[in-house]
Amino acid sequence: MFLQVDQVSISYPRAAAPAVQAVSFALQPGQLGALIGPSGSGKTTLLRAIAGLEQAQAGSIVLDGQQLDGPGVRIAAEQRRIGMVFQDFALFPHLDVEANIGFGLHSDHGDNHGNRQQRRRRVQDMLELVGLGGMQSKFPHQLSGGQQQRVALARALAPQPRLLLLDEPFSSLDIELRERLAEEVRRILKHAGITALMVTHDQMEAFAVGDVVGVMQQSRLEQWDQPYALYHRPATRFVADFIGHGMFVPGALVGAPGDMAMETPLGRLHDVSRIMETLQSDALPGESFDVLLRSDDVVHDDLSPFRARIVRKSFRGADFLYTLQLDDGLELLSLVPSHHDHAVGESIGIRLEVNHVVAFPRATG
Secondary structure, eight states: OOEEEEEEEEOOTTOSSOSEEEEEEEEOTTOEEEEEOSTTSSHHHHHHHHHTSSOOSEEEEEETTEEEEETTEEOOGGGSOEEEEOTTOOOOTTSOHHHHHHTTOOGGGOGGGSSHHHHHHHHHHHHHHTTOTTOTTOOGGGSOHHHHHHHHHHHHHTTOOSEEEEESTTTTSOHHHHHHHHHHHHHHHHHHTOEEEEEOSOHHHHHHHOSEEEEEETTEEEEEEOHHHHHHSOSSHHHHHHSSSEEEEEEEEEEETTEEEEEETTEEEOOOHHHHHHTTTOOOTTOEEEEEEETTTEEEOTTOSOEEEEEEEEEOSSEEEEEEEOTTSOEEEEEEETTSOOOTTOEEEEEEOOSSOEEEEOOOO
């Protein structure tokens, strides 16, 4: 592993609880990771600890075989060779693009950056990498938000860091630009072969950039996995609830051991093998569960015997996100093509189309 974070904990004086608690994960060379979670979950604190801007009280951080933090070891931030991109870009307004990108290229970075010609060549290479060739004489105020973000990325990559950290890099941009730039940043980082870790509160940004994504809650890492696995095979109830749009409905196991199914208010689900593996086959017929139904699991079908009333609707362009209510008051979400434009209060037919059954033992209390 290229980056190894092992049982790292971080606490602040007079704080009621640790900011980061026993977090472990790893990145392979050239892999892109992302950390998401609610505000205050500890993701930015963890990122700053890897950068050397916060001190871990327990655990260790190893980068490319070098221990950065651990018992009796603490490498200063400036000696870690880690690049960082901040949410406010932090460009120097009085310097042009070339000077901004070349700011960190001094002789103390080695002979490769020891003279002006090599420095200029490196800046030009970075401009081409981020798609800003020919813009070296522009000043930050002459650039769009997306272009400023690319300059910040080029500046962080110019000294050839071992690891790149990105702290909410798209938060100051509008939504459409954020989605487009997230995909572009992934392309740039992959082309550069850099290992990177990003913190974001936006799931779509995390999925667009990360090969692996970690979900944090209340200072702990709930799951570190590929985006597909987080969505379809969440390890905890929190991850299941946090990722995507969905609602929990009651369910009960039916059938005989080896041929179990899950009975729900909208019919029977048969693909419960993963649930049984998770529970190590201890579940018995009749046991109660909370079954996660995502918005794409609930399909609008006028021929279905199951009916639901639309209580809210949100237009998404190509789709409507309907909040539906069954006769017993149970609510569901359904993502429906926008040409199926029904009014709030109208009753529509629905059926389940579930490829991966996600369920947890019934919550009590």
